[in-house]
Amino acid sequence: MVTKVIALSKDNRAAALKEAGKIIKAGGLVAFPTETVYGLGGDALNPASAKKIYEAKGRPSDNPLIVHIAEMEALPSIVEEVTEEAKRLASLFWPGPLTMILKKSARVPYETTGGLDTVAVRMPVHDVALDFIEAAGGYVAAPSANRSGRPSPTTAAYVAEDMEGRIEMILDGGQATLGLESTIVDLTVEPPMLLRPGFVTMDMLSVALGEVGVDETLLRGDSGQAPKAPGMKYRHYAPKGELIIVRGKTEAVTACINERLREGRRINKKTGVITSEETLGYYDADARYSLGKKGSAKAAAERLYRILRECDDEGVELILSECPDGAGVGAAVMNRLLKAAGYHIIDV
Numbered sequence: 001m002v003t004k005v006i007a008l009s010k011d012n013r014a015a016a017l018k019e020a021g022k023i024i025k026a027g028g029l030v031a032f033p034t035e036t037v038y039g040l041g042g043d044a045l046n047p048a049s050a051k052k053i054y055e056a057k058g059r060p061s062d063n064p065l066i067v068h069i070a071e072m073e074a075l076p077s078i079v080e081e082v083t084e085e086a087k088r089l090a091s092l093f094w095p096g097p098l099t100m101i102l103k104k105s106a107r108v109p110y111e112t113t114g115g116l117d118t119v120a121v122r123m124p125v126h127d128v129a130l131d132f133i134e135a136a137g138g139y140v141a142a143p144s145a146n147r148s149g150r151p152s153p154t155t156a157a158y159v160a161e162d163m164e165g166r167i168e169m170i171l172d173g174g175q176a177t178l179g180l181e182s183t184i185v186d187l188t189v190e191p192p193m194l195l196r197p198g199f200v201t202m203d204m205l206s207v208a209l210g211e212v213g214v215d216e217t218l219l220r221g222d223s224g225q226a227p228k229a230p231g232m233k234y235r236h237y238a239p240k241g242e243l244i245i246v247r248g249k250t251e252a253v254t255a256c257i258n259e260r261l262r263e264g265r266r267i268n269k270k271t272g273v274i275t276s277e278e279t280l281g282y283y284d285a286d287a288r289y290s291l292g293k294k295g296s297a298k299a300a301a302e303r304l305y306r307i308l309r310e311c312d313d314e315g316v317e318l319i320l321s322e323c324p325d326g327a328g329v330g331a332a333v334m335n336r337l338l339k340a341a342g343y344h345i346i347d348v
Contacts, residue, residue, distance in 0.1 A: 030136075277294070
């Protein structure tokens with residue numbers, strides 16, 4: 001299969017979206033931009049399409065897919081009930097980077113939900129994504145458009161790196177603006193439970209809903225339970241090199257990271273370090289990457305996956321990372337970094 005890549009412009013956008021919609025309706029796969037990361041789209045109501053997504057990603061089939069919709073009117077036919085909590089969250093955060101888990105209707109195949117009686121649903125805010133969903137029939141199942149376990153792609157070039165020859169088309173809409181996947185909240189339990197942090201923060205959810213629980217797999221990745229949402233059970237977002245997070249006071253962190261970097265060079269490993277802008281010059285590494293200024297979680301979110309991909313591009317074999325602030329959006333950055341490191345964290 002030859003994967004067609006279309007760089008979207010004002011002149012070709014309408015025709016490209018129409019062609020992409022036809023591919024989805026025929027059971028094929030199309031990668032498309034959203035405000036979070038690029039998604040790998042298939043027909044959410046077609047069991048065969050879900051199977052193709054799992055195959056293209058090399059993804060376990062018990063890992064649920066998110067159904068993307070373009071309008072609130074599309075929700076009632078794919079869920080058992082649009083609850084008051086769902087209506088409240090939709091009024092506040094849709095379209096946007098929030099995924100809600102609700103009881104599924106019979107219309108949604110189990111292949112899309114990973115065998116669960118629940119369905120994850122999101123309405124993106126990206127204009128290309130919304131127009132693509134409409135062109136595709138209104139229901140697009142779309143995990144991130146990367147090979148399973150790799151860092152999620154924030155550009156079409158990284159989609160092509162993983163998906164060339166595996167899917168029919170890539171719609172190139174430029175850089176994803178947020179850089180991390182959507183927040184996921186489970187509305188089928190009481191109290192509602194945060195399953196994946198993102199730009200809709202725990203504080204924002206608590207203001208909207210009152211009490212909100214936190215799934216314990218956010219803290220550890222060794223749960224034996226079937227995942228209710230993407231990214232909960234399996235190693236995700238990982239670079240090819242070994243990644244270690246070091247947490248503590250600046251002086252101790254700097255000393256520990258530099259010692260680990262020296263150890264890596266002694267055994268001829270190419271080394272890299274991920275730091276804040278302020279401490280970038282503290283380290284002696286083959287490659288240095290800045291997540292932005294301390295406390296700027298939005299900058300860190302936008303840069304993280306690109307940095308992990310650049311580590312692969314540059315052949316970095318040992319990566320040491322400072323531990324970012326875990327407040328607000330920083331919780332999402334920390335969640336992805338922990339999973340990328342396989343929860344390998346050193347406290348100093």
